[in-house]
Amino acid sequence: MSVPGPPPSDGVLAAPRPTTPGLSDTSPDEGLIEDLTVEDKAVEQLAEGLLSHYLPDLQRSKQALQELTQNQVVLLDTLEQEISKFKECHSMLDINALFTEAKHYHAKLVNIRKEMLMLHEKTSKLKKRALKLQQKRQKEELEREQQREKEFEREKQLTARPAKRT
Secondary structure, eight states, rough: OOOOOOOOOSOOOOOOOOTTTTGGGSSSTTTTTHHHHHHHHHHHHHHHHHHHHHHHHHHHHHHHHHHHHHHHHHHHHHHHHHHHHHHHHHHHHHHHHHHHHHHHHHHHHHHHHHHHHHHHHHHHHHHHHHHHHHHHHHHHHHHHHHHHHHHHHHHHHHHHOOOOOO
């Protein structure tokens, strides 16, 4: 193999120059097959060495990642269950608020009913009183009318009448 020399001073790369005389006459493909077989074996050995060095760590990392993934799935399931519990608790709070509100409105309805019963009783009493007053007025009116008639009759009797001549 040839080793390239220092780059030219103008900064442009030139083709490599052979250092041994006579090699420039040979084809560049000659000797390549031998180099490839040696290089293939070396590459294969290097790859095996690299794999044997890093593969156990990678397998342990893969196993740890799988365990982490499984744990993460378990955690997600647990978290979803807790979220659903919180939602249930929140809905229970809403239900409790609704029951509290229902109790409040029930109490209002009971008070309104009591007030309506009390008003009904008062109106009934007022109607009875009004009826009694009306009857009393009518009775007084009747008595006054009868008194007037009696006075009129009395005045009639008291007025002088001419005597009958016979």
